[in-house]
Amino acid sequence: MAPQRRALPRGPESAGTGPGPATGTGTGRGGRRHSSARKGRSRQDPRGWRAKAAILLLLCTAAVGGLVLWSRLLAQDGISGDGILQDGVTEVLAHRSDSLRDKFVEIPCSEDYDSHRRFEGCTPRRCGRGVSDAIITREEAERIRRIAERGLSLGGSDGGASILDLHSGALSLGKHFVNLYRYFGDKIHDIFTEEDFALYRDVRQRIQQRIAEVFGISSSSMYLTKPTFFSRMNSTEAKTTHDEYWHPHVDKVTYGSFDYTSLLYLSDYTQDFGGGRFVFLDADSNKTVEPRAGRVSFFTSGSENLHRVEKVHWGTRFAITISFTCNPEHGIGDPVLG
Numbered sequence: 275m276a277p278q279r280r281a282l283p284r285g286p287e288s289a290g291t292g293p294g295p296a297t298g299t300g301t302g303r304g305g306r307r308h309s310s311a312r313k314g315r316s317r318q319d320p321r322g323w324r325a326k327a328a329i330l331l332l333l334c335t336a337a338v339g340g341l342v343l344w345s346r347l348l349a350q351d352g353i354s355g356d357g358i359l360q361d362g363v364t365e366v367l368a369h370r371s372d373s374l375r376d377k378f379v380e381i382p383c384s385e386d387y388d389s390h391r392r393f394e395g396c397t398p399r400r401c402g403r404g405v406s407d408a409i410i411t412r413e414e415a416e417r418i419r420r421i422a423e424r425g426l427s428l429g430g431s432d433g434g435a436s437i438l439d440l441h442s443g444a445l446s447l448g449k450h451f452v453n454l455y456r457y458f459g460d461k462i463h464d465i466f467t468e469e470d471f472a473l474y475r476d477v478r479q480r481i482q483q484r485i486a487e488v489f490g491i492s493s494s495s496m497y498l499t500k501p502t503f504f505s506r507m508n509s510t511e512a513k514t515t516h517d518e519y520w521h522p523h524v525d526k527v528t529y530g531s532f533d534y535t536s537l538l539y540l541s542d543y544t545q546d547f548g549g550g551r552f553v554f555l556d557a558d559s560n561k562t563v564e565p566r567a568g569r570v571s572f573f574t575s576g577s578e579n580l581h582r583v584e585k586v587h588w589g590t591r592f593a594i595t596i597s598f599t600c601n602p603e604h605g606i607g608d609p610v611l612g
């Protein structure tokens with residue numbers, strides 16, 4: 275609001291009293307011209323009207339300028355152009371250019387965990403969100419990204435969001451999903467190698483270990499759960515609701531079994547794609563995580579961590595959602611290559 279308020283009143287006063295317009299009109303300092311100008315003004319001199327018109331024009335320009343500036347500020351905050359209006363301030367929790375080791379912000383846990391069976395030593399008692407660029411290297415992220423690219427090149431959604439789940443085999447194809455393992459049978463060995471799967475497993479283990487340390491729980495009390503999947507997002511218009519990745523949501527509500535969510539980013543905000551920042555929607559402000567290859571963002575999955583992803587405006591964004599549960603009944607194993 276500030277720029278608009280500041281811009282508006284300046285117009286008339288400064289135009290009337292400031293040196294520029296006064297000298298520029300040529301109604302200068304000479305006695306005769308001055309007095310005739312005074313007389314003229316009382317007879318509604320057209321020059322008076324011209325001055326008024328100029329002031330009006332200035333006012334309009336200032337108002338339009340203020341509006342343009344304001345809409346730019348909103349757009350920077352990710353407020354317009356995303357189809358969702360979000361009020362207020364946006365803070366950056368993790369800049370793409372930062373290399374973060376142990377960033378952690380604690381937040382009071384929501385009551386969401388109370389309506390589920392509790393597993394002592396795992397179910398969150400301490401909630402929050404963390405970001406680390408020190409768990410997975412950029413090189414590992416690039417190798418993982420190539421796995422995602424290879425897999426997703428076999429299918430892909432008609433809309434802007436495609437997924438590949440190596441656990442269940444689900445792969446986006448057009449407006450639907452197919453089972454990669456059933457669809458490709460033995461040919462899957464031409465696409466993925468044992469090393470790919472070993473890397474995937476190793477990355478998952480290290481992320482799990484880190485989450486356990488940060489939240490003070492035992493790594494063996496948490497289990498990988500579904501869905502755990504690669505995502506590829508771009509600016510293609512959504513064709514089905516599966517493509518609408520930008521809606522605010524709570525993972526525990528959306529996916530049920532989640533207790534801890536982690537995201538491993540495989541490409542870079544502003545280098546590989548525009549838009550597509552991850553946003554925590556807090557009551558006081560929004561907090562963004564800017565994706566960076568090898569960056570792990572993790573958080574407790576309840577409504578203390580309501581979030582969304584901004585629409586991708588250009589380029590392609592790759593990530594993996596790796597999710598954990600405390601309920602062994604909802605646990606899944608690592609993917610195996612047939």
Ligand SMILES: O=C(O)CCC(=O)C(=O)O
Binds near residue numbers: 581582595
């Ligand atoms: O890719 C992201 O940054 C977030 C994805 C997400 O919110 C989810 O998979 O539930």
Ligand SMILES: [Fe+2]
Binds near residue numbers: 523524525581
């Ligand atoms: Fe989510």
